[in-house]
Amino acid sequence: MGIQKEALFSVRESKPRYSMKLLLMAIPFITLVFIFYYVPLFGWVYAFFDYKPGIPLEQSNFVGLKYFKIAFMEQGSDLLRVLENSIALSLLNILVSPLYVVFAILLNEMRGKYFRKWVQTTTTLPNFISWVLVYSVFYVFFSVSDGVVNKVLVQIHLLELPFNFLGDSGIAWYFQTIVGLWKGLGWGAIIYLAAIAGIDPELYEAAKVDGAGRFRTIWSITVPGIMPTFVVLLLLNVSNMLNNGFEQFYVFYNALVADKLEVIDYYVYKVGLQSNDFSYSTVLGMFKTVVSVVILFTVNWIARRVRGESII
Structure with missing residues (x-):
């Protein structure tokens, strides 16, 4: 004792x-x-x-406050257009975020072990490719002059003339959303695969004993099991609406889609490094940081009121 x-x-x-x-x-x-x-x-x-x-x-x-007035009060400021691009692209990325969940569930339901690993590997690899190489890949497929997609569509008479996928401002937001989805689909599904792995296997065994089919098992066990993870990531994506990144829009930027791809990160680079206006670019960076923090705490407050749990 x-x-x-x-x-x-x-x-x-x-x-x-x-x-x-x-x-x-x-x-x-x-x-x-x-x-x-x-x-x-x-x-x-x-x-x-x-x-x-x-x-x-x-x-x-x-x-x-001279540069603050230039940014927020002068009519010639491009900040509103830049904010529109940033928010629109972020909303599109949020709208396609359930595809990561669907892809993770489909991967989990694949019976062939080696085929599942092959699919997961091939869809995850683009995440580690630089944006310069990503642009090269999409240029090979979607350029007006030598693009494979344009050649095929013209040959099968779906298009009379080649379409400028990389230089059409009408589809610029949607095209960039598809590019980002292609690059990050496999990587984004990993966290949901981890959430699925954390679900109690006895629940699946009980569902099998009760005669539940595959779709019913997914809908009643898998989806509720990964929903908390999806909600947390969704809230984080909402709080990061102004953080679109820089590299993607830098490599895909051209004069034809300049008014649609100039997000706040690229605009800060353009003002600060290309125009050497460091004071004004600092104001833009401050604005982005403050707004992002405000959105984060607002989303955290809403999550606490709705779900009873907060993300920070």
Whole structure:
């Protein structure tokens, strides 16, 4: 009995030490996050100065809210058009997000082990291909002059003349959504496959005993089992509506679709690096960050009120 008490006391005594070890192990990663995500926030001070490259900040003229007025009050500002593009593309990506769930369920239901692995591998590989190579692939298939798709459609008389898939502003949003879906479908399904693997196998066995077919089993067990994961990812996607990325729109950008593919990330690059207007681009970056944080906490509040659980 005394030995058991000593062992229990030693375990209780070692818990703080173990927790301290875990904390010390996390310090390098916390430091990296602080350095790369929080220290750059001090650069927001450039938004209040008329900064020019090569001139020290202390020698730059303090202009206060001048660039904020240019961004939000002047009629010539392109911010509204850029926001429209960013929100439209984000909404389209949210609308196609259930396809990741459907694809994960279909992969899980495949009986052939090797065929399932082949499909999962081939659909996941595009995620690791650079956007430059992705553009090259789509140019080979969809270009006006030598595109394979245009040649086939013209030969079977579905089109009289080749169609400019890469340069038609009317379908630019939808085409980019398809491109992103092709690149990320396999990778996006992985987390849902993990959620399916976490479902209790006894539920499937009980459904089989009750005579439930494959579709009924999917609808009654698999879908409810992965729904919490889908809801959390959906809320995170909604909170990241202004984070469309940069690389995809940089490589697919051309004069014919410029007014549709200029999202806020590309616009910040265009203003800051191409026009050397660092102060104005800092204002745009601040606006994107603040709005994203506000949307995140709003979505978190709605999730807490509706589901009783929050995502942060």
